[in-house]
Amino acid sequence: MNLKHTLVPFLLLAAVCIPARAESWGAGLAGLYLTVDGGAQVRVTQAPDGTYTGKLIWLRDDKDRLDKNNPDPARKAVRVLGLVILRGLKANVETKRWEGGTIYDPKNGKTYDAFAWRDPDRPGTLFLKGYVLGITWLGRSTTWTEEKTSRE
Numbered sequence: 001m002n003l004k005h006t007l008v009p010f011l012l013l014a015a016v017c018i019p020a021r022a023e024s025w026g027a028g029l030a031g032l033y034l035t036v037d038g039g040a041q042v043r044v045t046q047a048p049d050g051t052y053t054g055k056l057i058w059l060r061d062d063k064d065r066l067d068k069n070n071p072d073p074a075r076k077a078v079r080v081l082g083l084v085i086l087r088g089l090k091a092n093v094e095t096k097r098w099e100g101g102t103i104y105d106p107k108n109g110k111t112y113d114a115f116a117w118r119d120p121d122r123p124g125t126l127f128l129k130g131y132v133l134g135i136t137w138l139g140r141s142t143t144w145t146e147e148k149t150s151r152e
Contacts, residue, residue, distance in 0.1 A: 028046060028052075028091075029044045029046070029052045029089065029098055029116060029126065030044055030045055030046045030052065031043075031044055031146055031147075032044075032057075032146065032147045032148070032149070032150055033054075033126055033144035033145060033146055033147065034144060034145045034147050035142070035144055036142050036143050036144065036145075038060065039059065039060045039061065040056050040058065040059050040060070041056070041057055041058035041147065041150065041151045041152075042054045042055065042056055042057065042085065042086065042144065043055050043057045043150070044086065050090055050091065051087075051088050051089060051090045051101070052086065052088075052089040052090070052098060052101070053084055053086060053087055053088075054084065054085055054086030054087075054103075055082065055083065055084045055085070055086075056080060056081055056082060056083050056085055056106075057081075057082070057150065057151075057152050058081075058150070058151035058152050059080065059081050063081050064079060064081075065079065065080045065081070066078065066079060066080065067079070067080050067083060067106050067109070068109075069106065069107065069108055069109030070106070070109045071109055071110075080106045083104070083106060084104075085103060085104040085105075085106065086101065086102075086103050086104075086114070086128075087101050087102050087103075087104075088100055088101035088102060089101035089114065089115070089116055095117075096117065097115050097116065097117040098115060098116045098117070099115040100115075101113075101114050101115070102114055103128060103130045105130070112130030112131055112132060112139055113130070113131050113132065113134065113139075114128060114129060114130045114131070115128075115129055115136075116128045116129070124145060124146045125143050125144070125145055125146070126143065126144045126145075126146065127141060127142075127143055128141065128142050128143070128144065129141045130142075
């Protein structure tokens, strides 16, 4: 048997076994999500650099609500609907989480460091953790539920 006949099956097997994407352990984050209280829908998209961004695209109540709690006075007159509230999350294959980003809470005007993850036992649920001062236990967690259609 020559090297070509031995190497080709090995390469084919390796191609099947090696993940095509860094996020093969999850479906990525892109999609539509309903917040835990059902009051908002967020569209999460992936940028060419691999980072994820989440934008508020629907509010159940007060669709004209302003971002009055924003610490930046110039942003207080901006509508909450359309705000980008999730920024910069990127897949970390070692931890099987999306990390290195921030999440903004328009209810209190605060921005938190953030990471997100999925639990294989709870498909359709995205877990998010916002924290401060680089201390992951100093913060709060929430869950978003995947949705198939936009409420816009």
